[in-house]
Amino acid sequence: MSSPDQHFSIDFIRAKVIADLESQKFGKRVHTRFPPEPNGHLHIGHAKSICLNFGIAREFGGLCNLRLDDTNPTKEHMEYVTSIQEDVRWLGFDWEDRLFYASDYFEQLFQYAVILIQKGKAYVDSLTAEEIRLYRGTLTEPGKESPHRNRTIEDNLALFARMRAGEFENGAHVLRAKIDMASPNINLRDPALYRIRHVTHFRTGEVWCVYPTYDFAHPLSDSLEDITHSLCTLEFEDHRPLYDWVLRECAVNCPSQQIEFARLNLGHTVMSKRKLHQLVEEGHVNGWSDPRLPTLKGLRRRGYTPEAIRNFCERVGVAKRDSVIEMALLEHAIREDLNRSAPRVMAVLRPLRVIIENYPAGQVEELDAINNPEDPSQGKRRIFLSREIFIEQEDFMEDPPKKFFRLSPGQEVRLRYAYLIRCVGVDKNPQTGEVMSLRCTYDPDTKSGGTQASRKVKGTLHWVSVSHAISAEVRVYESLLTPVNSGSGSDLQDFHMQLNPHSLTVLASCKVESGLRQAIPGSRFQFERQGYFCLDPDSTQNLLVFNRTVPLRDTWAKIGKE
Numbered sequence: 001m002s003s004p005d006q007h008f009s010i011d012f013i014r015a016k017v018i019a020d021l022e023s024q025k026f027g028k029r030v031h032t033r034f035p036p037e038p039n040g041h042l043h044i045g046h047a048k049s050i051c052l053n054f055g056i057a058r059e060f061g062g063l064c065n066l067r068l069d070d071t072n073p074t075k076e077h078m079e080y081v082t083s084i085q086e087d088v089r090w091l092g093f094d095w096e097d098r099l100f101y102a103s104d105y106f107e108q109l110f111q112y113a114v115i116l117i118q119k120g121k122a123y124v125d126s127l128t129a130e131e132i133r134l135y136r137g138t139l140t141e142p143g144k145e146s147p148h149r150n151r152t153i154e155d156n157l158a159l160f161a162r163m164r165a166g167e168f169e170n171g172a173h174v175l176r177a178k179i180d181m182a183s184p185n186i187n188l189r190d191p192a193l194y195r196i197r198h199v200t201h202f203r204t205g206e207v208w209c210v211y212p213t214y215d216f217a218h219p220l221s222d223s224l225e226d227i228t229h230s231l232c233t234l235e236f237e238d239h240r241p242l243y244d245w246v247l248r249e250c251a252v253n254c255p256s257q258q259i260e261f262a263r264l265n266l267g268h269t270v271m272s273k274r275k276l277h278q279l280v281e282e283g284h285v286n287g288w289s290d291p292r293l294p295t296l297k298g299l300r301r302r303g304y305t306p307e308a309i310r311n312f313c314e315r316v317g318v319a320k321r322d323s324v325i326e327m328a329l330l331e332h333a334i335r336e337d338l339n340r341s342a343p344r345v346m347a348v349l350r351p352l353r354v355i356i357e358n359y360p361a362g363q364v365e366e367l368d369a370i371n372n373p374e375d376p377s378q379g380k381r382r383i384f385l386s387r388e389i390f391i392e393q394e395d396f397m398e399d400p401p402k403k404f405f406r407l408s409p410g411q412e413v414r415l416r417y418a419y420l421i422r423c424v425g426v427d428k429n430p431q432t433g434e435v436m437s438l439r440c441t442y443d444p445d446t447k448s449g450g451t452q453a454s455r456k457v458k459g460t461l462h463w464v465s466v467s468h469a470i471s472a473e474v475r476v477y478e479s480l481l482t483p484v485n486s487g488s489g490s491d492l493q494d495f496h497m498q499l500n501p502h503s504l505t506v507l508a509s510c511k512v513e514s515g516l517r518q519a520i521p522g523s524r525f526q527f528e529r530q531g532y533f534c535l536d537p538d539s540t541q542n543l544l545v546f547n548r549t550v551p552l553r554d555t556w557a558k559i560g561k562e
Ligand code: ATP
Pocket: 034, 035, 036, 037, 038, 044, 045, 046, 048, 049, 231, 232, 233, 262, 263, 264, 265, 271, 272, 273, 274
């Protein structure tokens, strides 16, 4: 297969892959990798990278590896490795038998470093970290060579072996590439290749006390896996000459090609792992799967589908310039998906009791309700009507403005799938004046199929029968960061000032239709007239818990205008 799926537009990366296939730069091969560091859970930004790497492999008949980039042992854990695998699978991608760890290459990487020393292309420096920083120079001034730069090859080999043997403290020495301290590209001013770090690695334990830097490990790991196109984010653009230098000097067989693309930034949230850790550890959210987080675990719990996330990533596309994508686009993607797939049900979030006075006490009617008007194959279900029902508090106003077409005294509305009712009385708390319940009458001829079925009224309300409804808690989410002062959370040094105090509202006394008793956690529904909701694993026998995935209509446009 040498042409991509028609479904995908040709971006600059795919264009490059096509050109490389034509010129046979890597023969007929396309081999990518997704290389997360197992130091946190994946977020929607990673999804973009996953969709890109696995997507390109799939479209061009190639392969994509999952590689855990575990060269920085201080923050890495097996827990994250497991979670990463789970999330990549959930998104719909498969690395088959190609799960790799950079730590599997530690011995080979060490031997490559030895080769560089032998070629006179690397040396052991014994300046302190601070001195190295000072010697590096600035964007406008060249760096200065370290006094240790011209150690003999023998001295370097001996010192590097002793570094490995654990003879030195952290920071006592560092292995550096010998490139050019005057290079206009600071990354080429003798970058560090190996550091001494006496820490336990979650896979290799105490075996190593020297660890390769990203700039050394990454190109070589790519090459050891025969990667053809190494896709990474823009901040590595200036590292590309170093990437190429490492592969050239180590004389690998098949030098892979690094290509950079703009990272995904989303408005009104935070995405850097450091900040996500902070949010979780400081208790601003309830763990990594909090539905307010842009983590894949959070989005999944919130009700996002893998399809919607993949569509979103495809729509965002890949570009060479950084930008901030509005949350509205992500929400559009899930609405579009759930509109097609989610069964409709009726749920009342803030219940107001309605007594239908002329409806016979004790009578129960079963009514047909359509599960999904977008998908007739989802069929119909039975719902129950009785003398007392709940409607939404906001669907009643005692003293309504002109265009209020819902219920008010004397006004008639249709109950979805049932009858027209008219409000004939309002019961209030004598002390507070609060509306406690409504008294209505119904017109028995107006049932669907009845003689007056077609009689038109302006408003249709959702409702549930009091004696049949089941109790539910609904968690309504707003953005994690306040909508004012928009912009990406990733630009903020300190997001605390912008945490939205209303990011979670718990509605504790909701009532939902009885059929939901059978629903299993993770099921998604449209609550008619309100939005999409997903059953949370916190649900119990006695209380269903729903997360609001997204309201039916875009609320961001309104926020933008304010
Ligand atoms: P963070 O800045 O959140 O810590 P990271 O880049 O350090 O992210 P890694 O685990 O190294 O996290 O990322 C694995 C892969 O995912 C890398 O190839 C990286 O370029 C890509 N990636 C990470 N964040 C984004 C993003 N926001 N958009 C696109 N790709 C991303």
